Amino acid sequence: MTDTLDTDDLTTAVARMRAVLGRGPVVALTGAGVSTDSGIPDYRGPDSPPRKPMTYQQFVGDADFRRHYWARNHVGWRHVHETRPNDGHRALAELEAAGVVSGVITQNVDTLHEAAGSRCVLDLHGRYDRVVCLACSAVTTRDRLAERLTALNPGFTGGVDDVEIAPDADAVLASTRGFTVADCAGCGGVLKPDIVYFGENVPRQRVSEGYRLVDDAEALLVAGSSLTVLSGRRFVKRAAEQGKPVAILNRGPTRGDRLAALAVDAGCSPVLRALASAYQR
Numbered sequence: 001m002t003d004t005l006d007t008d009d010l011t012t013a014v015a016r017m018r019a020v021l022g023r024g025p026v027v028a029l030t031g032a033g034v035s036t037d038s039g040i041p042d043y044r045g046p047d048s049p050p051r052k053p054m055t056y057q058q059f060v061g062d063a064d065f066r067r068h069y070w071a072r073n074h075v076g077w078r079h080v081h082e083t084r085p086n087d088g089h090r091a092l093a094e095l096e097a098a099g100v101v102s103g104v105i106t107q108n109v110d111t112l113h114e115a116a117g118s119r120c121v122l123d124l125h126g127r128y129d130r131v132v133c134l135a136c137s138a139v140t141t142r143d144r145l146a147e148r149l150t151a152l153n154p155g156f157t158g159g160v161d162d163v164e165i166a167p168d169a170d171a172v173l174a175s176t177r178g179f180t181v182a183d184c185a186g187c188g189g190v191l192k193p194d195i196v197y198f199g200e201n202v203p204r205q206r207v208s209e210g211y212r213l214v215d216d217a218e219a220l221l222v223a224g225s226s227l228t229v230l231s232g233r234r235f236v237k238r239a240a241e242q243g244k245p246v247a248i249l250n251r252g253p254t255r256g257d258r259l260a261a262l263a264v265d266a267g268c269s270p271v272l273r274a275l276a277s278a279y280q281r
Helices: 007-021 056-061 063-082 087-097 112-116 142-152 204-216 230-241 268-280
Strands: 026-030 101-106 121-123 126-133 139-141 191-195 219-223 246-250 262-265
Touching: 007 219, 007 246, 007 262, 007 268, 026 087, 026 204, 026 230, 056 063, 063 126, 063 142, 087 101, 087 112, 087 268, 101 204, 121 204, 126 142, 139 142, 204 230, 219 230, 230 246, 246 268
Parallel strands: 026 101, 026 219, 101 121, 219 246, 246 262
Antiparallel strands: 126 139, 126 191
């Protein structure tokens, strides 16, 4: 199947997905592909440019890397802040309201599932709208930090032409020299987005909660994830080990396809919308 399913192919794909998923409860595992129709590009989609995200080790170990990150993020986060849920997010919220979906485990940090109305959301990799101090663990909002960074760097976002938005609320700038970083207002410690970086482990409690959601469900629906990294793929393995059916919806192949009862190669929004409608009939 392709990303642009015609009406017959879409009907067939949705009928097969519903047959695999059954009556529920279904837990959904979502990745960047579910948010592309909201204007947030994914990391590993067929049309995505090569990316080299900053690692946790670079962030905590080098003040220059932190300055570069916060300068880029100061521009990029505003784009994510203005994005809105798409039909895929809304369809999953409707399926939860109908009692079909029991919860969403998302690898995204954009908070769009919550904005769409989903109530049971596990933010596996954290949230872009929060910042944590690595010294005292104090949490503040990204809005508040934006005010401080703007005061420290007046006019920095003006006239920036070479910005590329990335899915972690980051942006690529030609130069970040001269940008002043804000430290923790309470203790002066290093501030870090409340996001799991590459090279950083997902907190154990979140993994356990994700396993519980899988354990309590009858099937697993993967939407918009290539399952390249273990943080998400572990839940597919968990479901497969328990003999629970897995349906994968993603543009392009995934590392979980061999464990899936069904893999649909298509964009998330139209298929999830059609799936929600099918369950309402």
